[in-house]
Amino acid sequence: MIINMTVNGEARNAVVAGSESLLTTLREELGLPGSKNACEQGECGSCTVILDGALVTSCLVMSADCEDSEITTVEGLSTDRELHAVQRALLDAGAVQCGFCTPGFVVAAAHLFEENRHPSSETIREALSGNICRCTGYGAILRGLEALAQEPS
Amino acid sequence: MEFSRPASTEEAAAIKAADPGATILAGGTDLMVEVNFGHASPDHVIGLRRVDDLADYQDTRIGAGVTWARLEECSHRALAQAARTVGSPQIRAAGTIGGNIGTASPAGDGLPWLAAAEAEIEVYSTTRGTRLVSWDQFFTGVKQNALADDEVITAAVLPENVPSVQEFAKIGQRSAMVISTVSACVMRDDEGSIRVALGAVAPTPIRVRQAEALVSGQSNPSEALLEEFARTVSAEVKPITDHRSTEAYRRHASGVLARRLLERCLAQ
Incomplete structure (x- = not known):
């Protein structure tokens, strides 16, 4: 169909x-x-x-x-010229290991930041609770997004 | 495969009556797992995601299409707690309470709350109209329920006097994205009567009536009585050993969890 x-x-x-x-x-x-x-x-x-x-x-x-x-x-989420703020934040934090889970994390985080520009660490963790990183690279992912949450709107 | 997109409950029921073998699709979080793993290959699917009248939330009538994301914000404290333990944000945005009722998994996260609240399941068919089935008549076995082939689940209907003192919790291997090893809901009404419902410890959600009787009316139970309550809960549940846990652990955890929730209710 x-x-x-x-x-x-x-x-x-x-x-x-x-x-x-x-x-x-x-x-x-x-x-x-x-x-x-x-x-x-x-x-x-x-x-x-x-x-x-x-x-x-x-x-x-x-x-x-x-x-x-x-x-x-x-x-x-991005154009040829410009990354989404979440992608830039993850790149800056070196939050990509094998990269397989990254698109899912990027979309989930982009959805969160669309609703809440300055989420707390706890809110970020909860918003990403449905995404698994098999390299266990959560620390850098959280640091990157926490830094983004601190940036002025 | 045929896919039907009814605009109303009435239309959905008419399509189901015309093809009783058709598969209902709500949020997809159960059905699509079956499809992806080759366990289901439906010939005809009736999609309910955009049937607006099913998604209506009222405190005494929760439409079958109401998502867990919506229920996280609802005024029933323990239902909101249960909603928050469902899957992940992605699952809660898609999955519905009607899907939970229809799937009738022993581990369905919304089911202990429905049992404690003494909900009725509202179903609809074009020939017989609306039928209300009490929760304990509706859930008949593991993934079995009393829904007829020409019926659609339309809502969970609640009595006016659902106790406002209510607590839910579940045990699993992580806080998110986990199927319950044991789940429980405890309610305490204005007269001090206690209701205790558990999930994942029997073929259907169950109430543990002996344990309820033991502590009903007790506003300040002794340590000995609380211990007896936990032991009685453990004795009344009917768990099995499977890949998620053992019968012995589920019995033990049922008592611990029910006691903890009872103490939280008594502290309110």
Whole structure:
């Protein structure tokens, strides 16, 4: 079936097979491999996207349920010229090891900072509780985002 | 695969009645795991995510489509506590209380609260209209419930007098993104009657009536009585050993958790 959705501000018509997940559609049909496929059960957060304003794991969204939906993936957060503030903060803190989980962390953190420009450390931790870094690089991720939270608006 | 997008509960029920084998999709946080792992390959899915009338929240009637993210902010203290323990922010933004009720997992995080609150599950079919099923009649076994093939879960309906003194907690291997090893909800009403409900320690959410009777009306129970209460809870639950925990640990933890929540209720 064909599903019409707006992805990163652009109208897209995706050819969707059966009950496939939004993650599969994004990666294999729409050429957006930034959202990563790891656990396929919503546990790791590496496929996190923003769906109609809500932070969700795209592996647990059925693409057929996305008709007329608006989706933002990690690719939609930055331009060729400018990184998203969260990406810059993580880069400055050296908060990337293997990098596989990074897109999910970036989207989750971007969603948090959209709602709350100066989150506390505890709020940051809780907002990222659905994202797992298998390199266990949490310290630098938190330091980077705590520094961003301290920056003037 | 066919995908239906009803605009209303009425329309959703009509589609379900016309194809009783169709699969209901709410937040997707249970169904999509089954799909991704090849355990489910539905021929016809009815998507309820954008059925607005299901997402209506009232203190005495919680629409099936209300998400955990919304319930984190609700006025029922222990339900908000339970909502906050569901999965992660991503899961709470998608998952709904109706999905929890429909899946009827023994470990469903919202179910002990529904049991303690003595909720009724509201279901709807086009032929029989609205039917209310008490929580203990609705949950019939592990992932089994009393929903008929032509029905849709529409709400959890609550009595007017849900005790305001209420506490929920669960035990798991981490604070986030964890399926309960044991979960519990304790409520204390104005007369001092105690309700104790537990999850993940029986095929369905359960109330432990002997333990409730032991401490009801006691505003300042002795240490000996609290110990007896915990022992009675441990004896009344019916846990199993599985990949998450053992029967012995679940029994022990049930008593510890229920006692802790009781003490929190008594301190309010």
